[in-house]
Amino acid sequence: MNARRAWDRYRTATVFAVTEHLRNRLALVLVLGFVPLWITLVHLVIADGDVTFLLRASGEHLTVNGNHISQISGAVNAVTLIVGFMMFIVTFRSVGFDQRLVLAGYPRSHLLAGKLTALVLATAAVCAYATAVTAVYWTPERPVALWMALCGAALAFGGIGIALGVALRGELEGMFVVIMLSIIDMGLQNPVANPAADSDVVRYLPAYGTMQSGTAAGFVEDVPWAHMALGPLWFVCAVVVAGTVLWMRTRDRRSPLAGMRRGVPRRG
Amino acid sequence: MVRSASPSPQGTAGTPAPATSTLSVRGVHKSYGHHRVLRGADLELPPGCLGGVVGENGAGKSTLLRILAGQLSPDRGEVAYAGRLGYCPQHTVLNPSFTVEQHLRFFQVAYDLPDLALAHELMDLLSFAGYRRHRVGSLSGGTRQKLNLTLALMHDPPLLLLDEPYQGFDWETYERFWELSARLRDRGRSVLVVSHIAFDTTRFDRLWRLEQGRPVPASTGAGEGR
Numbered sequence: 001m002n003a004r005r006a007w008d009r010y011r012t013a014t015v016f017a018v019t020e021h022l023r024n025r026l027a028l029v030l031v032l033g034f035v036p037l038w039i040t041l042v043h044l045v046i047a048d049g050d051v052t053f054l055l056r057a058s059g060e061h062l063t064v065n066g067n068h069i070s071q072i073s074g075a076v077n078a079v080t081l082i083v084g085f086m087m088f089i090v091t092f093r094s095v096g097f098d099q100r101l102v103l104a105g106y107p108r109s110h111l112l113a114g115k116l117t118a119l120v121l122a123t124a125a126v127c128a129y130a131t132a133v134t135a136v137y138w139t140p141e142r143p144v145a146l147w148m149a150l151c152g153a154a155l156a157f158g159g160i161g162i163a164l165g166v167a168l169r170g171e172l173e174g175m176f177v178v179i180m181l182s183i184i185d186m187g188l189q190n191p192v193a194n195p196a197a198d199s200d201v202v203r204y205l206p207a208y209g210t211m212q213s214g215t216a217a218g219f220v221e222d223v224p225w226a227h228m229a230l231g232p233l234w235f236v237c238a239v240v241v242a243g244t245v246l247w248m249r250t251r252d253r254r255s256p257l258a259g260m261r262r263g264v265p266r267r268g
Numbered sequence: 269m270v271r272s273a274s275p276s277p278q279g280t281a282g283t284p285a286p287a288t289s290t291l292s293v294r295g296v297h298k299s300y301g302h303h304r305v306l307r308g309a310d311l312e313l314p315p316g317c318l319g320g321v322v323g324e325n326g327a328g329k330s331t332l333l334r335i336l337a338g339q340l341s342p343d344r345g346e347v348a349y350a351g352r353l354g355y356c357p358q359h360t361v362l363n364p365s366f367t368v369e370q371h372l373r374f375f376q377v378a379y380d381l382p383d384l385a386l387a388h389e390l391m392d393l394l395s396f397a398g399y400r401r402h403r404v405g406s407l408s409g410g411t412r413q414k415l416n417l418t419l420a421l422m423h424d425p426p427l428l429l430l431d432e433p434y435q436g437f438d439w440e441t442y443e444r445f446w447e448l449s450a451r452l453r454d455r456g457r458s459v460l461v462v463s464h465i466a467f468d469t470t471r472f473d474r475l476w477r478l479e480q481g482r483p484v485p486a487s488t489g490a491g492e493g494r
Contacts, residue, residue, distance in 0.1 A: 023365040106378035
């Protein structure tokens, strides 16, 4: 009975979280239009000349097609912006509503699990689309690994979007921070702007793991699993921060009070 | 910051609420920085009572109600009540992406209700049953407020805390709100309404005017001004 109730709560939270994403028309338009536009423009504009990229996973300098690796960084840029934006907006707009649900008795864990499930589904779909668009212009060595790498970056920015959504007070602030983070991240790791990208600083950027594992997926046989895991690690850290802030915001402040009796008959 | 209740000047901390009360508030203090909003608020609400707290803008009415609802922690004092409560916030707290029916479904799961019979009854009473499939983002302010109120009442709690619950209502709905409140009171529910408008005070069984951070008992007689 309890398992059925828990499943009902999780299922309801998930269905509504997915519904919320599907009703975010701007995000859907961005997914359908921005992803192919960005990758196509990179394909048409960026030169085919060779660039050198330091693949830290193997410690070797790869010489790769500048247009192809730029498509990878463009795809990373597009999916991080879109998923970061989607998660920020959904989280930001529903904080008050979620607090009301929690005070009404909805377990936080079920609400959070529903939102995270929706994030994973949205990430998988958006990144599959970006990988498919990339595959129209050239054939990556390992397309599935490229999809997984993109998912890592999208998850990292999705987690950051959630954290910003619960921590910031203004919609514009959150949008601005997501965009700036993505610009800084991909600007510093862009193989054309910074061909070697061999500064240690880039290792601390959210999409670093994805650029490493995505480049490996595009041009070599080996899959650098440790670097592949960095995106999800960023995601976990961001969600822990978001969860802590959300817990502080939505906790029931009646409980610590002496004399408070909630849901049970009062003594006396 | 949450603090455990410490002994108040009235020495009530840790004391169970009187058996005759659904809600007991004793010595509640709350400050925002140097601004002292509540200065030892006391209030008792028995079962089957329709109570009102009135006061001017900024008097601390919403702060008091948010403390009672568990959204804010008091700096000091004690709040005790029996059973579950329903809280209708001053500003509609809804999700514009969802339909009215989806809101009801979400709160049905939150309240763990077997069905939505009471919610549908409330929708009929407040005349917005025709909007079930409408998304909240497309509703008028008055209809959103009806849903806001329905979400607070649909689990039939023994205690209702309503913050300016009739904002945006037309006259007919306003009248129906009072009919509904009276009906709930007659069924033994305790209802506490907070409002800055005090021209309908005869509808209350008990009335408090929030002055200098304390609810002061006031007359419910006709002709009560602000």
